């Protein structure tokens with residue numbers, strides 16, 4: 001991911017030749033140590049906003065209150081901010097009932113509005129309007145992007161409705177035909 005330091009643009013790449021730092025389009029080879037010094041693991045930076053947890057399972061088992069698990073619904077409930085091994089930042093984690101497998105899961109948001117279910121591996125897509133505050137909690141998401149997903153959902157609902165109606169007509173047609181012959 002790129003960042004702007006002073007007036008120059010800087011980002012890192014990693015390829016077969018190793019780790020490189022790119023400043024204003026110029027590539028510099030750097031060691032893993034240098035890279036880690038500039039991009040420390042979040043658990044090492046002394047952040048007071050979050051807690052370090054070994055993995056998702058530990059978080060779910062020991063850090064999510066039982067009542068919270070019991071009342072979980074399709075509206076994700078905020079648990080807290082956590083960082084896991086290998087993370088260079090922290091994320092808000094939510095408890096929710098997965099609409100696919102109906103199990104209670106704890107996860108953080110990825111790709112704007114997806115919550116990954118730790119049980120079935122499916123992605124629960126949050127509603128851009130109903131879950132707006134959750135989607136925009138950790139990252140800035142523009143109104144344009146939210147509108148894009150709202151329209152996308154609408155179109156998907158319309159498509160589903162159409163195929164449902166088509167199925168209904170088909171069944172009706174078959175029944176009528178059978179009745180007539």
Ligand SMILES: [Zn+2]
Nearest residue numbers: 047049050090
């Ligand atoms: Zn933190």
Ligand SMILES: [Zn+2]
Nearest residue numbers: 098101117120
């Ligand atoms: Zn699931």
